[in-house]
Amino acid sequence: MDDRFDLIVVGGGTAGLAAAIEACDGGLRVLVVEKDSRIGGTLHTTGGHVAGAGTRRQIQRGIQDSPDVWLKDIARITRGLFREDIIAPVVEHAHEFVDWLDDNGFAFDPSTPRIIYGHEPYETPRTHCGIDAGLSILAVFKPLLEAHIEAGRAQLWLNAPVTELLTDGAGAVTGVTAYTGGRDVQVTAPAVLIATGGFGADPEMFADLVGLPLVSGAHPTATGDGLLLGEAVGAGLQGDGVYLPTFGGLPHPTTPGRVQWEERPLLTATERLPWEIYVDKHGKRWVREDELSIDAKERALVDVEDLTFWTVFDDRAVDESVPMVVNWTPDDVRQRANVRAGVHKADSLVELAQAAGIDPDGLLDTVERYNEAVDAGGPDETGREFLPARIEKAPFYAMRNHGVTLVTFIGLDVDGQARVRRSDGSTIDGLYAAGEVIGATATTGQSFCSGMLITPSVVHARLFAARLAAGQR
Numbered sequence: 329m330d331d332r333f334d335l336i337v338v339g340g341g342t343a344g345l346a347a348a349i350e351a352c353d354g355g356l357r358v359l360v361v362e363k364d365s366r367i368g369g370t371l372h373t374t375g376g377h378v379a380g381a382g383t384r385r386q387i388q389r390g391i392q393d394s395p396d397v398w399l400k401d402i403a404r405i406t407r408g409l410f411r412e413d414i415i416a417p418v419v420e421h422a423h424e425f426v427d428w429l430d431d432n433g434f435a436f437d438p439s440t441p442r443i444i445y446g447h448e449p450y451e452t453p454r455t456h457c458g459i460d461a462g463l464s465i466l467a468v469f470k471p472l473l474e475a476h477i478e479a480g481r482a483q484l485w486l487n488a489p490v491t492e493l494l495t496d497g498a499g500a501v502t503g504v505t506a507y508t509g510g511r512d513v514q515v516t517a518p519a520v521l522i523a524t525g526g527f528g529a530d531p532e533m534f535a536d537l538v539g540l541p542l543v544s545g546a547h548p549t550a551t552g553d554g555l556l557l558g559e560a561v562g563a564g565l566q567g568d569g570v571y572l573p574t575f576g577g578l579p580h581p582t583t584p585g586r587v588q589w590e591e592r593p594l595l596t597a598t599e600r601l602p603w604e605i606y607v608d609k610h611g612k613r614w615v616r617e618d619e620l621s622i623d624a625k626e627r628a629l630v631d632v633e634d635l636t637f638w639t640v641f642d643d644r645a646v647d648e649s650v651p652m653v654v655n656w657t658p659d660d661v662r663q664r665a666n667v668r669a670g671v672h673k674a675d676s677l678v679e680l681a682q683a684a685g686i687d688p689d690g691l692l693d694t695v696e697r698y699n700e701a702v703d704a705g706g707p708d709e710t711g712r713e714f715l716p717a718r719i720e721k722a723p724f725y726a727m728r729n730h731g732v733t734l735v736t737f738i739g740l741d742v743d744g745q746a747r748v749r750r751s752d753g754s755t756i757d758g759l760y761a762a763g764e765v766i767g768a769t770a771t772t773g774q775s776f777c778s779g780m781l782i783t784p785s786v787v788h789a790r791l792f793a794a795r796l797a798a799g800q801r
Protein backbone atom coordinates (compact mmCIF):
# COMPACT_ATOMS: atom_id res chain seq x y z
CA MET A 329 0.00 0.00 0.00
CA ASP A 330 1.37 3.43 -0.86
CA ASP A 331 1.16 6.27 1.60
CA ARG A 332 -1.71 8.19 0.01
CA PHE A 333 -4.75 8.11 2.24
CA ASP A 334 -8.33 9.25 1.78
CA LEU A 335 -8.89 9.45 5.52
CA ILE A 336 -6.74 9.71 8.63
CA VAL A 337 -8.46 8.49 11.78
CA VAL A 338 -6.89 9.92 14.93
CA GLY A 339 -7.58 7.36 17.68
CA GLY A 340 -8.24 3.65 17.22
CA GLY A 341 -10.99 3.31 19.83
CA THR A 342 -14.75 2.96 19.74
CA ALA A 343 -15.57 5.61 17.13
CA GLY A 344 -12.27 5.46 15.27
CA LEU A 345 -12.40 1.74 14.59
CA ALA A 346 -16.02 1.94 13.45
CA ALA A 347 -15.15 4.76 11.04
CA ALA A 348 -12.06 3.03 9.70
CA ILE A 349 -13.88 -0.23 8.99
CA GLU A 350 -16.82 1.47 7.30
CA ALA A 351 -14.55 3.70 5.22
CA CYS A 352 -12.51 0.72 4.05
CA ASP A 353 -15.72 -1.18 3.30
CA GLY A 354 -16.62 1.78 1.08
CA GLY A 355 -13.32 1.52 -0.80
CA LEU A 356 -11.33 4.29 0.90
CA ARG A 357 -7.69 4.05 1.95
CA VAL A 358 -7.45 4.73 5.66
CA LEU A 359 -4.68 5.40 8.14
CA VAL A 360 -5.49 4.81 11.82
CA VAL A 361 -3.07 6.60 14.14
CA GLU A 362 -3.24 5.38 17.72
CA LYS A 363 -1.19 6.67 20.63
CA ASP A 364 -1.56 3.53 22.73
CA SER A 365 0.25 0.25 22.16
CA ARG A 366 -3.04 -1.45 21.29
CA ILE A 367 -6.33 -0.54 19.63
CA GLY A 368 -9.68 -0.43 21.44
CA GLY A 369 -9.46 2.66 23.65
CA THR A 370 -12.32 2.74 26.13
CA LEU A 371 -13.68 -0.56 24.78
CA HIS A 372 -11.19 -2.11 27.21
CA THR A 373 -12.96 -0.44 30.15
CA THR A 374 -16.54 0.35 29.21
CA GLY A 375 -19.71 -1.44 30.26
CA GLY A 376 -20.35 -1.85 26.54
CA HIS A 377 -24.08 -1.08 26.63
CA VAL A 378 -25.43 -0.19 23.21
CA ALA A 379 -28.97 0.95 22.51
CA GLY A 380 -31.08 0.41 19.43
CA ALA A 381 -34.74 0.63 18.45
CA GLY A 382 -36.19 -1.90 16.03
CA THR A 383 -33.27 -4.31 16.31
CA ARG A 384 -33.60 -7.88 15.10
CA ARG A 385 -33.30 -9.13 18.69
CA GLN A 386 -36.07 -6.82 19.87
CA ILE A 387 -38.33 -8.03 17.07
CA GLN A 388 -37.53 -11.69 17.84
CA ARG A 389 -38.58 -11.07 21.45
CA GLY A 390 -41.75 -9.23 20.54
CA ILE A 391 -40.50 -5.90 21.91
CA GLN A 392 -42.27 -2.98 20.23
CA ASP A 393 -39.94 -0.04 19.69
CA SER A 394 -39.20 2.69 17.21
CA PRO A 395 -36.83 5.64 16.73
CA ASP A 396 -39.67 8.03 17.66
CA VAL A 397 -40.45 6.24 20.92
CA TRP A 398 -36.75 6.12 21.78
CA LEU A 399 -36.29 9.82 20.99
CA LYS A 400 -39.17 10.65 23.34
CA ASP A 401 -37.55 8.53 26.06
CA ILE A 402 -34.28 10.42 25.58
CA ALA A 403 -36.10 13.75 25.69
CA ARG A 404 -37.83 12.70 28.94
CA ILE A 405 -34.63 11.55 30.65
CA THR A 406 -32.49 14.47 29.48
CA ARG A 407 -35.30 17.00 29.96
CA GLY A 408 -34.69 18.01 26.38
CA LEU A 409 -31.03 18.89 26.85
CA PHE A 410 -29.35 17.11 23.95
CA ARG A 411 -28.57 17.93 20.31
CA GLU A 412 -31.51 16.69 18.27
CA ASP A 413 -29.58 17.13 15.00
CA ILE A 414 -26.97 14.76 16.39
CA ILE A 415 -29.31 12.26 17.99
CA ALA A 416 -32.01 11.98 15.30
CA PRO A 417 -29.72 10.05 12.91
CA VAL A 418 -28.48 7.92 15.81
CA VAL A 419 -31.93 6.69 16.83
CA GLU A 420 -32.74 6.19 13.16
CA HIS A 421 -29.69 4.05 12.37
CA ALA A 422 -28.62 2.42 15.65
CA HIS A 423 -30.56 -0.78 14.92
CA GLU A 424 -28.41 -1.24 11.80
CA PHE A 425 -25.31 -1.17 14.00
CA VAL A 426 -26.74 -3.69 16.48
CA ASP A 427 -27.82 -5.99 13.64
CA TRP A 428 -24.39 -5.54 12.01
CA LEU A 429 -22.77 -6.67 15.27
CA ASP A 430 -25.09 -9.66 15.17
CA ASP A 431 -24.12 -10.44 11.56
CA ASN A 432 -20.47 -10.32 12.58
CA GLY A 433 -20.68 -12.85 15.38
CA PHE A 434 -21.23 -10.54 18.37
CA ALA A 435 -21.49 -12.52 21.61
CA PHE A 436 -24.73 -11.06 22.98
CA ASP A 437 -25.46 -11.27 26.66
CA PRO A 438 -28.53 -13.51 26.42
CA SER A 439 -30.49 -11.29 28.83
CA THR A 440 -30.39 -8.39 26.36
CA PRO A 441 -32.11 -6.33 25.08
CA ARG A 442 -33.24 -5.22 28.50
CA ILE A 443 -33.91 -2.16 30.62
CA ILE A 444 -30.85 -0.99 32.57
CA TYR A 445 -31.59 0.39 36.04
CA GLY A 446 -28.09 1.68 36.81
CA HIS A 447 -29.10 4.79 34.86
CA GLU A 448 -32.46 6.50 34.67
CA PRO A 449 -34.33 3.66 32.94
CA TYR A 450 -35.84 3.73 29.45
CA GLU A 451 -39.43 2.61 29.22
CA THR A 452 -38.58 -0.05 26.64
CA PRO A 453 -35.95 -2.83 26.73
CA ARG A 454 -33.50 -1.53 24.13
CA THR A 455 -30.05 -1.87 25.73
CA HIS A 456 -27.93 -4.61 24.17
CA CYS A 457 -24.53 -5.75 25.34
CA GLY A 458 -22.02 -8.52 24.94
CA ILE A 459 -21.02 -11.16 27.47
CA ASP A 460 -17.65 -9.46 27.79
CA ALA A 461 -18.79 -5.82 27.98
CA GLY A 462 -16.82 -3.53 25.61
CA LEU A 463 -14.40 -6.30 24.73
CA SER A 464 -17.23 -8.10 22.92
CA ILE A 465 -17.49 -5.07 20.60
CA LEU A 466 -13.72 -5.01 20.13
CA ALA A 467 -13.83 -8.71 19.30
CA VAL A 468 -15.99 -7.77 16.29
CA PHE A 469 -14.01 -4.68 15.25
CA LYS A 470 -10.51 -6.12 15.50
CA PRO A 471 -10.63 -8.90 12.87
CA LEU A 472 -12.50 -6.62 10.47
CA LEU A 473 -9.80 -3.96 10.72
CA GLU A 474 -7.09 -6.60 10.44
CA ALA A 475 -8.68 -7.92 7.25
CA HIS A 476 -8.58 -4.42 5.76
CA ILE A 477 -4.94 -4.03 6.79
CA GLU A 478 -4.16 -7.41 5.26
CA ALA A 479 -5.88 -6.37 2.03
CA GLY A 480 -3.87 -3.14 1.90
CA ARG A 481 -6.84 -0.82 2.44
CA ALA A 482 -5.84 0.28 5.94
CA GLN A 483 -2.67 1.04 7.84
CA LEU A 484 -2.42 1.14 11.61
CA TRP A 485 0.26 3.05 13.46
CA LEU A 486 0.48 2.15 17.13
CA ASN A 487 2.43 4.08 19.79
CA ALA A 488 1.96 7.13 17.58
CA PRO A 489 0.34 10.09 19.34
CA VAL A 490 -0.94 12.76 16.98
CA THR A 491 0.53 16.01 18.21
CA GLU A 492 -0.69 18.51 15.63
CA LEU A 493 -3.14 19.02 12.79
CA LEU A 494 -1.70 20.35 9.55
CA THR A 495 -3.52 23.17 7.79
CA ASP A 496 -3.25 25.01 4.49
CA GLY A 497 -3.26 28.76 4.04
CA ALA A 498 -7.06 28.87 4.05
CA GLY A 499 -7.31 27.10 7.42
CA ALA A 500 -8.43 23.73 6.01
CA VAL A 501 -7.03 20.66 7.74
CA THR A 502 -4.78 18.69 5.41
CA GLY A 503 -3.19 16.06 7.65
CA VAL A 504 -1.52 15.36 10.97
CA THR A 505 1.83 15.21 12.67
CA ALA A 506 2.33 11.99 14.63
CA TYR A 507 5.23 11.14 16.89
CA THR A 508 6.32 7.68 15.85
CA GLY A 509 9.57 5.75 15.89
CA GLY A 510 11.21 8.52 17.88
CA ARG A 511 10.46 11.34 15.42
CA ASP A 512 7.68 13.57 14.14
CA VAL A 513 6.12 12.29 10.92
CA GLN A 514 3.74 14.35 8.79
CA VAL A 515 1.07 12.60 6.78
CA THR A 516 -1.65 14.16 4.66
CA ALA A 517 -5.19 13.26 3.59
CA PRO A 518 -8.24 15.19 2.41
CA ALA A 519 -10.16 14.19 5.56
CA VAL A 520 -9.09 13.84 9.20
CA LEU A 521 -11.42 12.36 11.82
CA ILE A 522 -10.67 13.14 15.45
CA ALA A 523 -11.81 10.17 17.53
CA THR A 524 -9.61 10.57 20.59
CA GLY A 525 -12.26 10.19 23.32
CA GLY A 526 -12.96 12.43 26.31
CA PHE A 527 -10.77 14.01 28.99
CA GLY A 528 -11.98 12.16 32.08
CA ALA A 529 -8.50 10.87 32.86
CA ASP A 530 -6.79 14.25 32.77
CA PRO A 531 -7.06 16.06 36.14
CA GLU A 532 -5.57 19.29 34.77
CA MET A 533 -7.94 19.68 31.84
CA PHE A 534 -10.82 18.56 34.06
CA ALA A 535 -10.00 21.25 36.63
CA ASP A 536 -9.72 23.78 33.84
CA LEU A 537 -12.94 22.97 32.00
CA VAL A 538 -15.17 21.58 34.76
CA GLY A 539 -13.71 23.17 37.88
CA LEU A 540 -14.54 20.25 40.17
CA PRO A 541 -12.38 17.61 41.86
CA LEU A 542 -11.80 14.63 39.58
CA VAL A 543 -12.20 11.07 40.72
CA SER A 544 -11.94 9.09 37.56
CA GLY A 545 -13.09 5.75 36.27
CA ALA A 546 -12.39 6.82 32.69
CA HIS A 547 -10.03 4.90 30.44
CA PRO A 548 -6.46 6.16 31.04
CA THR A 549 -6.02 7.32 27.41
CA ALA A 550 -8.92 9.80 27.79
CA THR A 551 -6.67 12.81 28.19
CA GLY A 552 -8.48 15.30 25.98
CA ASP A 553 -5.90 15.36 23.15
CA GLY A 554 -8.61 15.87 20.53
CA LEU A 555 -9.93 19.00 22.23
CA LEU A 556 -6.44 20.52 22.19
CA LEU A 557 -5.78 19.46 18.59
CA GLY A 558 -9.11 20.94 17.49
CA GLU A 559 -8.77 24.16 19.47
CA ALA A 560 -5.32 24.73 18.00
CA VAL A 561 -6.89 25.03 14.53
CA GLY A 562 -9.78 27.20 15.71
CA ALA A 563 -12.45 24.66 16.75
CA GLY A 564 -15.13 25.78 19.18
CA LEU A 565 -16.33 23.75 22.17
CA GLN A 566 -19.82 22.67 23.13
CA GLY A 567 -21.30 21.53 26.45
CA ASP A 568 -19.69 24.27 28.52
CA GLY A 569 -20.93 24.25 32.14
CA VAL A 570 -22.48 20.78 31.95
CA TYR A 571 -21.32 17.98 34.23
CA LEU A 572 -22.86 15.01 35.98
CA PRO A 573 -20.99 12.45 38.06
CA THR A 574 -21.87 8.81 38.16
CA PHE A 575 -23.32 8.11 41.58
CA GLY A 576 -20.75 6.86 44.06
CA GLY A 577 -17.58 4.85 43.89
CA LEU A 578 -15.11 3.61 46.49
CA PRO A 579 -11.62 5.07 46.42
CA HIS A 580 -9.12 3.05 44.39
CA PRO A 581 -7.09 0.75 46.68
CA THR A 582 -3.76 2.16 45.46
CA THR A 583 -4.23 5.11 43.08
CA PRO A 584 -5.55 8.42 44.43
CA GLY A 585 -8.08 10.13 42.19
CA ARG A 586 -9.31 6.93 40.60
CA VAL A 587 -11.96 4.29 41.28
CA GLN A 588 -12.40 0.73 40.19
CA TRP A 589 -15.64 0.50 38.27
CA GLU A 590 -15.96 -3.25 38.91
CA GLU A 591 -16.08 -2.60 42.65
CA ARG A 592 -18.83 0.01 42.90
CA PRO A 593 -21.31 0.41 45.74
CA LEU A 594 -24.82 -0.53 44.60
CA LEU A 595 -26.74 2.67 45.30
CA THR A 596 -29.69 2.54 42.92
CA ALA A 597 -32.83 2.12 45.04
CA THR A 598 -34.47 0.25 42.17
CA GLU A 599 -31.81 -2.44 42.55
CA ARG A 600 -31.28 -2.46 46.33
CA LEU A 601 -33.46 -0.71 48.88
CA PRO A 602 -31.14 1.25 51.17
CA TRP A 603 -30.77 0.38 54.84
CA GLU A 604 -28.04 2.99 55.08
CA ILE A 605 -28.03 6.78 55.20
CA TYR A 606 -25.76 9.04 53.11
CA VAL A 607 -23.92 11.83 54.93
CA ASP A 608 -21.47 14.53 53.89
CA LYS A 609 -18.33 15.33 55.83
CA HIS A 610 -20.39 17.36 58.31
CA GLY A 611 -22.47 14.29 59.04
CA LYS A 612 -25.50 15.86 57.29
CA ARG A 613 -27.84 14.05 54.94
CA TRP A 614 -28.49 15.64 51.55
CA VAL A 615 -30.89 13.39 49.62
CA ARG A 616 -33.51 10.77 50.44
CA GLU A 617 -31.66 7.51 50.00
CA ASP A 618 -34.77 5.66 48.80
CA GLU A 619 -35.15 8.09 45.86
CA LEU A 620 -35.92 5.84 42.91
CA SER A 621 -34.50 8.22 40.34
CA ILE A 622 -30.73 7.78 40.11
CA ASP A 623 -30.71 10.92 37.98
CA ALA A 624 -32.15 12.93 40.91
CA LYS A 625 -29.48 11.50 43.21
CA GLU A 626 -26.69 12.31 40.72
CA ARG A 627 -27.94 15.87 40.37
CA ALA A 628 -28.10 16.29 44.16
CA LEU A 629 -24.53 14.99 44.46
CA VAL A 630 -23.21 17.82 42.28
CA ASP A 631 -23.91 20.21 45.20
CA VAL A 632 -22.25 18.08 47.90
CA GLU A 633 -18.95 19.45 49.19
CA ASP A 634 -15.98 17.77 47.43
CA LEU A 635 -18.52 15.50 45.69
CA THR A 636 -17.82 13.16 48.62
CA PHE A 637 -20.22 11.28 50.87
CA TRP A 638 -20.29 8.28 53.16
CA THR A 639 -22.87 5.51 53.36
CA VAL A 640 -23.40 4.78 57.06
CA PHE A 641 -25.05 1.60 58.31
CA ASP A 642 -25.02 -0.90 61.12
CA ASP A 643 -24.22 -4.58 61.35
CA ARG A 644 -27.80 -5.69 60.81
CA ALA A 645 -27.92 -3.85 57.46
CA VAL A 646 -24.89 -5.81 56.28
CA ASP A 647 -27.03 -8.97 56.24
CA GLU A 648 -30.35 -7.41 55.28
CA SER A 649 -29.35 -5.13 52.38
CA VAL A 650 -27.24 -7.12 49.93
CA PRO A 651 -25.04 -6.40 48.05
CA MET A 652 -23.72 -3.17 49.51
CA VAL A 653 -21.00 -3.27 46.86
CA VAL A 654 -21.44 -5.05 43.53
CA ASN A 655 -20.23 -8.66 43.94
CA TRP A 656 -19.55 -8.31 47.68
CA THR A 657 -21.14 -10.72 50.17
CA PRO A 658 -21.92 -9.65 53.76
CA ASP A 659 -18.72 -11.42 54.82
CA ASP A 660 -16.75 -9.40 52.28
CA VAL A 661 -18.08 -6.18 53.82
CA ARG A 662 -17.07 -7.30 57.31
CA GLN A 663 -13.65 -8.59 56.26
CA ARG A 664 -12.72 -5.65 54.04
CA ALA A 665 -13.72 -3.04 56.62
CA ASN A 666 -10.64 -1.27 58.01
CA VAL A 667 -8.55 -3.11 55.40
CA ARG A 668 -9.72 -1.78 52.04
CA ALA A 669 -9.34 1.95 51.43
CA GLY A 670 -12.52 3.88 52.17
CA VAL A 671 -14.30 1.12 54.12
CA HIS A 672 -14.47 1.77 57.87
CA LYS A 673 -15.87 -0.13 60.85
CA ALA A 674 -16.03 0.82 64.55
CA ASP A 675 -17.85 -0.12 67.71
CA SER A 676 -19.37 3.32 68.19
CA LEU A 677 -20.60 6.02 65.85
CA VAL A 678 -18.13 8.52 67.30
CA GLU A 679 -15.17 6.23 66.60
CA LEU A 680 -16.56 5.51 63.16
CA ALA A 681 -16.85 9.21 62.36
CA GLN A 682 -13.31 9.87 63.59
CA ALA A 683 -11.88 7.03 61.50
CA ALA A 684 -13.79 8.02 58.37
CA GLY A 685 -13.26 11.77 58.59
CA ILE A 686 -16.87 12.76 59.32
CA ASP A 687 -17.82 15.32 61.96
CA PRO A 688 -18.77 13.10 64.97
CA ASP A 689 -21.36 15.49 66.47
CA GLY A 690 -23.02 15.94 63.11
CA LEU A 691 -23.19 12.19 62.55
CA LEU A 692 -24.55 11.46 66.04
CA ASP A 693 -27.25 14.07 65.63
CA THR A 694 -28.19 12.79 62.16
CA VAL A 695 -28.43 9.15 63.24
CA GLU A 696 -30.50 10.12 66.28
CA ARG A 697 -32.99 12.01 64.12
CA TYR A 698 -33.09 9.18 61.59
CA ASN A 699 -33.80 6.65 64.35
CA GLU A 700 -36.60 8.85 65.70
CA ALA A 701 -38.16 8.92 62.24
CA VAL A 702 -37.92 5.11 62.08
CA ASP A 703 -39.69 4.87 65.45
CA ALA A 704 -42.36 7.30 64.27
CA GLY A 705 -42.95 5.31 61.09
CA GLY A 706 -41.69 8.11 58.78
CA PRO A 707 -41.48 9.77 56.40
CA ASP A 708 -38.31 11.44 57.67
CA GLU A 709 -36.99 14.95 57.18
CA THR A 710 -35.71 14.17 53.65
CA GLY A 711 -39.04 12.65 52.63
CA ARG A 712 -37.63 9.13 52.84
CA GLU A 713 -40.36 6.52 53.30
CA PHE A 714 -38.33 3.30 53.34
CA LEU A 715 -37.25 3.20 56.98
CA PRO A 716 -36.69 -0.49 57.70
CA ALA A 717 -34.74 -0.31 60.99
CA ARG A 718 -32.90 1.92 63.42
CA ILE A 719 -29.16 2.26 62.91
CA GLU A 720 -28.10 0.87 66.27
CA LYS A 721 -26.44 -2.54 66.10
CA ALA A 722 -22.66 -2.32 66.47
CA PRO A 723 -20.29 -2.51 64.75
CA PHE A 724 -21.10 0.48 62.57
CA TYR A 725 -19.81 0.96 59.03
CA ALA A 726 -19.00 3.91 56.76
CA MET A 727 -18.02 3.65 53.12
CA ARG A 728 -16.49 6.69 51.45
CA ASN A 729 -17.93 7.49 48.04
CA HIS A 730 -17.05 10.07 45.48
CA GLY A 731 -18.97 11.22 42.44
CA VAL A 732 -17.17 9.43 39.66
CA THR A 733 -16.27 10.72 36.22
CA LEU A 734 -16.57 8.05 33.57
CA VAL A 735 -17.29 10.40 30.68
CA THR A 736 -16.91 14.12 30.02
CA PHE A 737 -19.62 16.41 28.76
CA ILE A 738 -17.63 19.16 27.01
CA GLY A 739 -16.19 18.57 23.56
CA LEU A 740 -15.54 19.80 20.05
CA ASP A 741 -18.51 21.45 18.44
CA VAL A 742 -19.64 19.61 15.32
CA ASP A 743 -22.59 19.92 13.00
CA GLY A 744 -25.02 17.03 12.40
CA GLN A 745 -22.60 15.60 9.82
CA ALA A 746 -19.58 15.41 12.13
CA ARG A 747 -17.92 18.51 10.62
CA VAL A 748 -15.96 20.39 13.26
CA ARG A 749 -17.12 23.97 13.73
CA ARG A 750 -15.42 27.14 14.85
CA SER A 751 -17.08 29.18 17.57
CA ASP A 752 -18.66 31.39 14.86
CA GLY A 753 -20.46 28.30 13.52
CA SER A 754 -18.40 27.97 10.32
CA THR A 755 -16.99 24.52 9.59
CA ILE A 756 -13.29 23.70 9.29
CA ASP A 757 -12.71 22.05 5.95
CA GLY A 758 -11.23 18.59 6.15
CA LEU A 759 -11.82 18.17 9.89
CA TYR A 760 -14.40 15.84 11.44
CA ALA A 761 -14.99 14.47 14.94
CA ALA A 762 -16.92 11.55 16.41
CA GLY A 763 -17.17 9.88 19.79
CA GLU A 764 -16.83 11.32 23.25
CA VAL A 765 -14.53 14.03 21.90
CA ILE A 766 -17.70 15.92 20.87
CA GLY A 767 -18.80 15.91 24.54
CA ALA A 768 -21.49 13.81 26.16
CA THR A 769 -23.89 16.77 26.41
CA ALA A 770 -24.58 16.51 22.70
CA THR A 771 -25.76 12.93 23.01
CA THR A 772 -27.09 12.51 26.54
CA GLY A 773 -27.64 16.02 27.90
CA GLN A 774 -26.83 16.36 31.58
CA SER A 775 -27.99 12.82 32.28
CA PHE A 776 -27.04 9.27 31.51
CA CYS A 777 -29.23 7.58 28.90
CA SER A 778 -28.25 3.97 28.55
CA GLY A 779 -25.93 3.36 25.59
CA MET A 780 -25.86 7.00 24.58
CA LEU A 781 -22.09 7.29 24.42
CA ILE A 782 -21.07 4.18 22.53
CA THR A 783 -24.09 4.15 20.24
CA PRO A 784 -23.68 7.72 18.95
CA SER A 785 -19.90 7.27 18.78
CA VAL A 786 -20.25 4.32 16.45
CA VAL A 787 -23.32 5.38 14.50
CA HIS A 788 -21.91 8.85 13.75
CA ALA A 789 -18.57 7.38 12.80
CA ARG A 790 -20.20 4.89 10.44
CA LEU A 791 -22.48 7.48 8.85
CA PHE A 792 -19.59 9.90 8.41
CA ALA A 793 -17.42 7.23 6.77
CA ALA A 794 -20.23 6.11 4.47
CA ARG A 795 -20.80 9.73 3.37
CA LEU A 796 -17.11 10.18 2.73
CA ALA A 797 -16.96 6.98 0.71
CA ALA A 798 -19.92 8.23 -1.32
CA GLY A 799 -17.95 11.35 -2.14
CA GLN A 800 -19.91 13.69 0.14
CA ARG A 801 -18.20 16.19 2.39
Ligand SMILES: Cc1cc2nc3c(=O)[nH]c(=O)nc-3n(C[C@H](O)[C@H](O)[C@H](O)COP(=O)(O)OP(=O)(O)OC[C@H]3O[C@@H](n4cnc5c(N)ncnc54)[C@H](O)[C@@H]3O)c2cc1C
Pocket residue numbers: 338339340341342343344361362363364367368369370371373374375376377378488489490491523524525526545546547549550551553554589734735762763764765778779780781782783785
Ligand atom coordinates in the same frame (compact mmCIF):
# COMPACT_ATOMS: atom_id res chain seq x y z
C1 LIG B 1 -16.35 2.40 33.11
C2 LIG B 1 -17.10 2.94 31.93
C3 LIG B 1 -18.31 2.38 31.58
C4 LIG B 1 -19.01 2.89 30.48
N1 LIG B 1 -20.15 2.26 30.09
C5 LIG B 1 -20.79 2.70 28.98
C6 LIG B 1 -21.89 1.98 28.48
O1 LIG B 1 -22.24 0.92 28.98
N2 LIG B 1 -22.53 2.48 27.39
C7 LIG B 1 -22.13 3.65 26.77
O2 LIG B 1 -22.76 4.07 25.81
N3 LIG B 1 -21.05 4.31 27.21
C8 LIG B 1 -20.36 3.86 28.26
N4 LIG B 1 -19.23 4.48 28.66
C9 LIG B 1 -18.71 5.57 27.82
C10 LIG B 1 -18.18 5.04 26.48
O3 LIG B 1 -17.60 3.77 26.63
C11 LIG B 1 -17.16 6.00 25.88
O4 LIG B 1 -17.70 7.29 25.86
C12 LIG B 1 -16.80 5.60 24.46
O5 LIG B 1 -16.37 4.26 24.41
C13 LIG B 1 -15.71 6.52 23.95
O6 LIG B 1 -15.41 6.18 22.62
P1 LIG B 1 -14.40 7.08 21.80
O7 LIG B 1 -14.19 6.43 20.49
O8 LIG B 1 -14.84 8.47 21.83
O9 LIG B 1 -13.05 7.04 22.65
P2 LIG B 1 -12.11 5.79 22.98
O10 LIG B 1 -12.81 4.50 22.80
O11 LIG B 1 -11.50 6.06 24.28
O12 LIG B 1 -11.00 5.86 21.85
C14 LIG B 1 -10.12 6.95 21.76
C15 LIG B 1 -8.80 6.44 21.22
O13 LIG B 1 -8.02 7.55 20.82
C16 LIG B 1 -6.68 7.33 21.23
N5 LIG B 1 -6.02 8.64 21.32
C17 LIG B 1 -6.24 9.61 22.23
N6 LIG B 1 -5.46 10.67 21.96
C18 LIG B 1 -4.72 10.36 20.86
C19 LIG B 1 -3.74 11.04 20.12
N7 LIG B 1 -3.27 12.25 20.44
N8 LIG B 1 -3.19 10.42 19.03
C20 LIG B 1 -3.60 9.17 18.67
N9 LIG B 1 -4.52 8.46 19.38
C21 LIG B 1 -5.09 9.06 20.45
C22 LIG B 1 -6.82 6.62 22.56
O14 LIG B 1 -5.64 5.97 22.93
C23 LIG B 1 -7.99 5.69 22.27
O15 LIG B 1 -7.54 4.46 21.73
C24 LIG B 1 -18.50 4.00 29.75
C25 LIG B 1 -17.30 4.57 30.11
C26 LIG B 1 -16.57 4.03 31.18
C27 LIG B 1 -15.25 4.63 31.52
